[in-house]
Amino acid sequence: MTTILKVDGLKKRFGGNEAVSNVSFDVNEGECVVLAGDNGAGKSTVIKMISGVYQPTAGQVHFNDTVLTGKSPEAVRSLGIETIYQDLALADNLDPGLNLYLGREKTRRILGISFLDRKEMQRNAVEVMKSLGIVVPDPSAPVREMSGGQRQAIAIARAIHWQAKLVIMDEPTAALGVPEQREVMALIERLKKKGVGIILISHNLPDIFAAADRIIVLARGVVAGERKPSETNDEEIVRMMMGATL
Amino acid sequence: MKSLLNAWSWLFLVLILGFFEIYAQTQTGNTFLFRIYNIQSISVAASQILLLALGLTLVIVAGHIDLSIAFTTGFAAVAMALVIRFVGPEAGWFTVILAMGVGLLAAIIVGLVNGWLVAQLNVPSFIGTLGTYGIARGAALIVAGGATVSIRSDEARVLGNGHILGIPIPVVAAVVLAIICHYVLTHTRFGVHTYALGASRASVERAGVDVKRHLVYLFVISAITAGVGGLIYTSRFSAGAANAGEPILLYAVAAVFIGGASLTGGQGTIIGTVIGAFIIAVIQFGLVFCGLPPYWQFVAVGLVIIVAVLVDQSKGRLVGGST
Ligand SMILES: Nc1ncnc2c1ncn2[C@@H]1O[C@H](COP(=O)(O)OP(=O)(O)OP(=O)(O)O)[C@@H](O)[C@H]1O
Ligand SMILES: [Mg+2]
Numbered sequence: 001m002t003t004i005l006k007v008d009g010l011k012k013r014f015g016g017n018e019a020v021s022n023v024s025f026d027v028n029e030g031e032c033v034v035l036a037g038d039n040g041a042g043k044s045t046v047i048k049m050i051s052g053v054y055q056p057t058a059g060q061v062h063f064n065d066t067v068l069t070g071k072s073p074e075a076v077r078s079l080g081i082e083t084i085y086q087d088l089a090l091a092d093n094l095d096p097g098l099n100l101y102l103g104r105e106k107t108r109r110i111l112g113i114s115f116l117d118r119k120e121m122q123r124n125a126v127e128v129m130k131s132l133g134i135v136v137p138d139p140s141a142p143v144r145e146m147s148g149g150q151r152q153a154i155a156i157a158r159a160i161h162w163q164a165k166l167v168i169m170d171e172p173t174a175a176l177g178v179p180e181q182r183e184v185m186a187l188i189e190r191l192k193k194k195g196v197g198i199i200l201i202s203h204n205l206p207d208i209f210a211a212a213d214r215i216i217v218l219a220r221g222v223v224a225g226e227r228k229p230s231e232t233n234d235e236e237i238v239r240m241m242m243g244a245t246l
Numbered sequence: 247m248k249s250l251l252n253a254w255s256w257l258f259l260v261l262i263l264g265f266f267e268i269y270a271q272t273q274t275g276n277t278f279l280f281r282i283y284n285i286q287s288i289s290v291a292a293s294q295i296l297l298l299a300l301g302l303t304l305v306i307v308a309g310h311i312d313l314s315i316a317f318t319t320g321f322a323a324v325a326m327a328l329v330i331r332f333v334g335p336e337a338g339w340f341t342v343i344l345a346m347g348v349g350l351l352a353a354i355i356v357g358l359v360n361g362w363l364v365a366q367l368n369v370p371s372f373i374g375t376l377g378t379y380g381i382a383r384g385a386a387l388i389v390a391g392g393a394t395v396s397i398r399s400d401e402a403r404v405l406g407n408g409h410i411l412g413i414p415i416p417v418v419a420a421v422v423l424a425i426i427c428h429y430v431l432t433h434t435r436f437g438v439h440t441y442a443l444g445a446s447r448a449s450v451e452r453a454g455v456d457v458k459r460h461l462v463y464l465f466v467i468s469a470i471t472a473g474v475g476g477l478i479y480t481s482r483f484s485a486g487a488a489n490a491g492e493p494i495l496l497y498a499v500a501a502v503f504i505g506g507a508s509l510t511g512g513q514g515t516i517i518g519t520v521i522g523a524f525i526i527a528v529i530q531f532g533l534v535f536c537g538l539p540p541y542w543q544f545v546a547v548g549l550v551i552i553v554a555v556l557v558d559q560s561k562g563r564l565v566g567g568s569t
Contacts, residue, residue, distance in 0.1 A: 074454045077454070089448040093442075093445040099449075102450070103450070
């Protein structure tokens with residue numbers, strides 16, 4: 001297995017508050033790494049330092065052979081790291097195609113004038129969604145009319161369509177009902193099969209054990225431990241989250 | 247759903263046209279609808295409203311508002327009139343075109359200030375453009391010396407009152423701008439980003455779009471269409487007035503909302519706004535046609551605005567929409 005992401009000694013200070021003190025871990029191709037930890041443990045801060053939203057106070061992130069540290073969110077994205085935030089950042093009033101292509105829309109020329117190619121974008125969106133096992137009932141309807149799981153799928157489809165090699169998800173199931181949570185877990189399985197590396201943040205123990213190849217527990221800004229799901233259990237993970245050391 | 251909303255406005259337009267036609271037939275034995283003069287008058291009134299409402303539609307779709315257009319129109323009208331007056335009565339086509347350029351420039355300055363306030367300083371657009379509403383009003387009155395700047399220019403009069411293929415030039419100008427705005431809003435990336443901005447600023451930001459620049463463009467477009475309204479005013483009446491756009495602001499805002507836009511942003515179309523402008527123009531002209539004192543039009547337009555908002559809300563309830 002090849003390592004695609006190397007997180008090395010990340011530290012982040014906000015004023016006097018050290019949100020992340022020392023976090024290191026790797027992510028391999030086609031692997032799902034779960035970041036677990038109590039509220040305020042520093043999970044979101046870590047992934048924001050990967051996606052370029054925050055710059056670390058110390059430490060570095062390597063993606064394949066590139067140093068990510070110092071790059072803007074757009075630059076990180078264009079290298080193939082897609083971050084799906086909890087609010088999804090979809091434009092609810094637009095169809096799945098336009099959401100898939102937002103910022104990189106397809107156009108075609110008619111008599112020298114450029115027009116959006118809505119049909120083509122819709123077709124491609126339907127196709128990518130199909131590869132995720134999701135049928136889009138009406139490709140021209142705004143995504144507001146879709147279920148929470150389907151909307152999550154659009155965000156994931158965006159990652160697949162633009163050939164992300166690493167997908168970061170911050171609590172993707174937090175706002176969803178039980179059937180939709182299952183949908184999202186199935187989507188994560190399909191992403192893994194495509195060889196995409198995944199960093200998943202979750203509070204939900206069953207989800208963590210279902211999705212993870214490795215579980216990294218953060219407590220108060222440091223890595224409290226790293227386990228394979230087969231070598232641990234709920235109790236131990238919770239104990240590590242609460243701050244008991246290895 | 248967007249089309250459903252347009253269907254409502256179409257229906258409403260047809261209903262009021264039908265109402266005035268029946269009224270005309272039964273009360274006067276004449277036709278309301280099938281007289282060139284009536285159609286021209288309604289079209290010119292609608293085009294006046296439209297020139298302010300077109301750019302405003304883009305701003306409102308993006309989830310903002312531009313109140314300053316009322317006096318952007320006046321500022322452009324006065325600026326154009328001053329240039330023509332400065333050159334004198336022998337002002338030829340060159341002067342008129344130069345004057346129009348200066349008028350548009352005056353409008354664009356207001357748009358740039360709006361964009362800077364909203365995009366760079368994060369001032370809410372309602373407050374920011376209310377501020378520039380006052381500033382543009384003051385600036386227009388100051389440069390006009392507190393009065394209407396009358397001009398004598400045959401060229402300008404031709405522009406304001408002439409016809410192309412039987413269609414009044416102000417109407418032609420509004421149609422051309424409407425087509426451009428429609429193209430921009432529905433067929434370009436800029437248009438998609440405008441809708442997306444109205445739904446979720448984060449969606450556009452994370453897509454790598456420069457939202458600040460986008461906002462500046464929107465307010466400049468709004469200023470340009472309102473500015474063209476001012477140029478046409480000066481040409482039609484051979485005078486530039488600081489308050490040229492003031493009475494139209496309410497109608498322009500109303501046209502956009504009647505046309506299916508929502509205060510929260512993310513929806514609205516140019517076609518809807520065009521229908522909205524016609525609905526208001528028909529009411530304005532129709533009430534006078536019926537012999538009612540012209541003040542009734544304010545009441546009628548006010549009622550239509552409220553009805554439009556109620557339709558918008560019930561639609562939100564029906565589909566569990568964005569409210
Ligand atoms: N922009 C910021 N400015 C100041 N402090 C911050 C900022 N972002 C995060 N923090 C602080 O850093 C710490 C870690 O926050 P973070 O959001 O990373 O936690 P988390 O593990 O994602 O928690 P949760 O599970 O609640 O999402 C918290 O104490 C938080 O208050
Ligand atoms: Mg968090």
